[in-house]
Amino acid sequence: MRLVDQRGRSATVAITGELDVSGSALAKGFLMSLIGEGCLHLLVDMTDLRFCDVGSARALGDVHARLRGENGNLIVVSNPRVGRMLTLVWPGGPPTYPKVLMLDVPEPNLQRTVAGAVLPGRRHHPLVRGLTRPRPASRRPAPPPPEAPLPAQPPAAPSAPSPPVPSPLLAVARDTVSERRAVLERSRRLREQAARQLMVMRQQAELTCNVLTEVHERLAALHETLRARPRPCAAPALSRDGEDHHSQAEKFRRHAASSAGPRVGAAPAAGAAPHVTGGPEAP
Numbered sequence: 001m002r003l004v005d006q007r008g009r010s011a012t013v014a015i016t017g018e019l020d021v022s023g024s025a026l027a028k029g030f031l032m033s034l035i036g037e038g039c040l041h042l043l044v045d046m047t048d049l050r051f052c053d054v055g056s057a058r059a060l061g062d063v064h065a066r067l068r069g070e071n072g073n074l075i076v077v078s079n080p081r082v083g084r085m086l087t088l089v090w091p092g093g094p095p096t097y098p099k100v101l102m103l104d105v106p107e108p109n110l111q112r113t114v115a116g117a118v119l120p121g122r123r124h125h126p127l128v129r130g131l132t133r134p135r136p137a138s139r140r141p142a143p144p145p146p147e148a149p150l151p152a153q154p155p156a157a158p159s160a161p162s163p164p165v166p167s168p169l170l171a172v173a174r175d176t177v178s179e180r181r182a183v184l185e186r187s188r189r190l191r192e193q194a195a196r197q198l199m200v201m202r203q204q205a206e207l208t209c210n211v212l213t214e215v216h217e218r219l220a221a222l223h224e225t226l227r228a229r230p231r232p233c234a235a236p237a238l239s240r241d242g243e244d245h246h247s248q249a250e251k252f253r254r255h256a257a258s259s260a261g262p263r264v265g266a267a268p269a270a271g272a273a274p275h276v277t278g279g280p281e282a283p
Contacts, residue, residue, distance in 0.1 A: 001027055004045065009038055009072075014045040024056035031063045031074075040072030047103055052082050057089040064098040074098040202259050209256035216249035 001023075004012040011034050019027060031042060044060070046052065064074040076086060076098050083102035090097030223245060 001030060003034075006034075006039065010041040010043070011039040012043045012045065014048070016048040018051040019046075019049060019056040020051065020053045021055050024053070024059045027056065028059040028063060031060075032066065035063070035066055035070070035072070040067060040070055042067065042072070042074050044074065044076045046076060046078040046082055049078065049082050052078075052085060054089055057086055061090065061097055068095060075101065077101045077103060079103065205259040206256045209252045209259060213249045213252040213256065216245040216252065220245035220249065 001013065001015050004014050006012075013031065013034070015027060017023075031044075034042060042063070060074065060076065067074050073094070076083075078086065078100065080102045083100050086098075086100050087093075090100070093099070220243075
């Protein structure tokens with residue numbers, strides 16, 4: 001028995017020769033010491049083991065029960081001869097018992113020699129009891145016969161180049177460009193329409209302010225005329241005088257000047273943003 005590899009919480013142990021009542025306690029103590037060192041995942045390599053009795057299998061089961069209590073496991077890799085015996089002792093398999101992996105490896109020599117004399121194998125060994133099973137024949141299908149080589153083909157004549165296939169991405173790009181052009185054209189038309197409407201509104205505001213200016217001028221003249229005439233005692237006083245109408249007329253004149261803009265039909269200056277002024281106050 002030897003320690004092959006130990007990394008962190010995993011360790012690999014190789015057991016060779018024979019594992020009987022004399023070696024099961026030693027193997028169990030060695031594996032328990034590895035668990036005490038913090039190894040919770042053990043791999044026992046028994047591919048070169050010639051014999052394993054039931055007591056040794058139960059000892060390995062006790063090691064697996066200890067590992068299972070600490071969230072670990074024990075995996076046994078063996079040859080088919082020992083593996084079949086372990087599966088009989090551990091009928092349930094994992095997780096109650098260790099997991100057994102049987103590798104198709106050459107079985108170890110079962111004969112023993114003492115002072116050059118060949119001794120028979122153990123009495124209770126499966127080979128002596130005739131429990132060995134013949135290996136099944138390979139079920140792989142027979143390889144197909146080699147195919148005859150194909151005759152050489154004459155070189156094909158060069159074909160005419162096929163027309164290029166339009167790429168779908170190119171078609172999508174063209175559609176996108178067309179849509180952008182249509183949107184830009186509509187935006188230009190809407191800007192022109194808004195500019196024309198703005199000019200019409202400015203002209204209407206200018207005309208309204210001019211009319212109100214003339215009205216206030218006439219009202220101021222009327223006040224001057226009424227002031228020159230004698231007023232009866234019972235006549236009520238007017239709420240406005242001529243100076244008030246003159247100031248209102250001046251105010252509307254300024255509104256008319258600020259509302260004056262380009263006439264309808266005149267092209268707006270390049271880069272000029274439309275400007276909207278406030279409407280005239282009510283007289």
